[in-house]
Amino acid sequence: MTEHLLDIRVERKTFGATTVLQNIHLQLQPREAVSLLGPSGCGKSTLLRIVAGLEKDYQGELRNRAGEVAFVFQEPRLMPWLTVEQNIGFSADNDYDKAWVAQLIEEVGLGGFAQALPKALSGGMAQRVAIARGLYSRPHVLLLDEPFSAVDAFTRMKLQDLLLQLAERHAIALLLVTHDVDEALYLSDRVLVMDNRPSSIRQELAVQLTHPRDRRDPLLAQLKALSLTELQRAHVI
Ligand SMILES: Nc1ncnc2c1ncn2[C@@H]1O[C@H](COP(=O)(O)OP(=O)(O)O)[C@@H](O)[C@H]1O
Ligand SMILES: [Mg+2]
Numbered sequence: 283m284t285e286h287l288l289d290i291r292v293e294r295k296t297f298g299a300t301t302v303l304q305n306i307h308l309q310l311q312p313r314e315a316v317s318l319l320g321p322s323g324c325g326k327s328t329l330l331r332i333v334a335g336l337e338k339d340y341q342g343e344l345r346n347r348a349g350e351v352a353f354v355f356q357e358p359r360l361m362p363w364l365t366v367e368q369n370i371g372f373s374a375d376n377d378y379d380k381a382w383v384a385q386l387i388e389e390v391g392l393g394g395f396a397q398a399l400p401k402a403l404s405g406g407m408a409q410r411v412a413i414a415r416g417l418y419s420r421p422h423v424l425l426l427d428e429p430f431s432a433v434d435a436f437t438r439m440k441l442q443d444l445l446l447q448l449a450e451r452h453a454i455a456l457l458l459v460t461h462d463v464d465e466a467l468y469l470s471d472r473v474l475v476m477d478n479r480p481s482s483i484r485q486e487l488a489v490q491l492t493h494p495r496d497r498r499d500p501l502l503a504q505l506k507a508l509s510l511t512e513l514q515r516a517h518v519i
Contacts, residue, residue, distance in 0.1 A: 285312075285347060286309040286310060286311060286345070286347065287310050287311060287312050287314075287346075287347055287348045287422060287423060287455055288308075288309065288310040288333065288344070288345065288346055288347070288348055288351075288423060288455075288457075289309050289344070289345040290307070290308045290309070290310075290329075290333055290342075290344055291306070291307050291342045291343045291344070292304075292305075292306040292329065292332060292340055292341070292342040293341040293342045294340065294341040294342070294480075295325065295328060295329075295332065295337075295339075295340040295341070295342075300479065301480035302324075302325040302328055302479055302480065303325045303329060303332075303340070303480065303481050303482070304480040304481065304482050305482045306329065306342075306481075306482055306483060307483075308483065310348075310423065310455050310457060311455065312422070312453070312455060313449070313453055313454070313455055314455050314456075314472070315446075315449065315455065315456040315458070315469050315470045315471050315472075316455075316456065316457050316458070316470055316471065316472045316474060317458045317459070317460055317465070317466035317467075317469060317470040317472075317473045317474065318457070318458070318460075318474050318476060319460065319463065319466050319473060319474070319475050319476065319509065319513065319518070320475065320476030320477065320481060320516070320518060321477070321517070321518040323479065324477065324478055324479055324481040325476070325479065325481045326427070326459040327427050327459065330353070330427050330457065330459060332344065333351065333423075333425060333457065334351055334353050334425055335351070348421070348423045348455070349421075349422055350419045350420060350422060350423075351421055351422075351423045351424075351425060352416040352417070352418075352419055352421035352423070352425070353416065353426075353427070354409075354412050354413055354416045354424060354425070354426045354429045355427050355429070356428040356429065356431055356432060358400070358405075358408035358409050358412040359412065360400040360408055360412065361400075362399065362400050362401060363399075364400075365396065365397050365399060366392060366395050366396055366397070366398050366399075366400075366411050367380075367383050367387065367396040367397065369400070369415055370383045370386055370387065370414045370415045370418055371383045371418065372415070372418070382418070383396075383418065384396065386418065389414070389417075389451070390413055390414045390444065390448070391410060391444065392407060392410055392411065392414070404437075405432055405437070406433045406434075406437040406440070406441060409430065409432075409433060409441060410441070412429075413441075413444070413448065417448065417454075420452070421454060422453070422454060422455060423454065423455045423456075423457065424449070424454050424455070424456050425457050425458075426458040426459065427459045428459055428460055428461065429445075429458070430442065430460075430462075430465065431460070431461065438462075439497070442465060445469065446493060446494075450493065456469065456470075458470070463506055463510065463513070464497070464502075464506065467487075467489055467502050467505050467506060468495060468497060468502065470489055471488070471489055472486055472487065472488055472489065473489065473505075473509060474486050474487075475487070475512045475518075476516070477516040477517075477518075478516065478517060478518075484512065484516050485516075487505060487508060489502075489505060
């Protein structure tokens with residue numbers, strides 16, 4: 283039997299009288315990329331928070347063989363008074379692995395910006411810092427909650443390619459929430475479509491394409507059509 287990196291079972295998650303998540307069973311294999319697509323408010327962020335261990339009040343079970351799990355949010359959430367380097371190392375007093383931070387700065391394409399403050403960065407650059415900060419703890423799983431939705435379309439494509447490169451290089455599995463069907467299909471091995479509250483996983487689409495992928499691949503277009511049909515059935519669109 284395959285050893286899952288993460289085995290997530292949420293039988294039920296409620297906020298007050300509202301059941302948000304129900305019967306969610308989700309496994310993540312080492313190095314696998316999985317995307318979650320679903321309507322606003324269906325509980326995608328809540329599910330990621332459960333996986334990250336930030337939300338403990340639910341019925342279910344989380345098995346984590348991944349050890350370190352890191353989170354990248356929609357907004358970069360950088361400390362404005364810390365430099366790029368300090369933000370990645372989480373420390374104002376330079377008490378971090380300088381060589382590793384320097385390597386990460388190069389890997390995310392921010393060479394020369396180690397001493398810059400966040401206000402000097404574009405949105406895309408700030409999100410590169412957030413990704414580097416996520417990698418600092420050498421996680422085996424990176425959780426990403428709509429990480430690229432605040433950047434323009436071309437920057438987004440570059441960040442998607444960067445994310446794939448980094449995941450490959452560091453053998454990291456990805457669990458990503460997005461509203462962008464193209465993004466989900468381009469990045470993922472599996473795309474999971476969630477439905478409205480109480481939400482569960484309605485449909486799973488396998489994207490059996492090797493990397494590097496071509497955004498113009500006709501199979502991606504076919505899978506997009508399928509995804510849109512599912513999203514319509516789930517009344518997401
Ligand atoms: N801390 C909270 N307290 C009460 N309700 C919450 C809390 N967090 C989220 N919710 C509610 O749970 C539902 C799912 O939220 P969320 O996980 O943020 O959805 P999504 O990320 O899919 O848009 C929403 O109706 C939201 O209002
Ligand atoms: Mg959300």
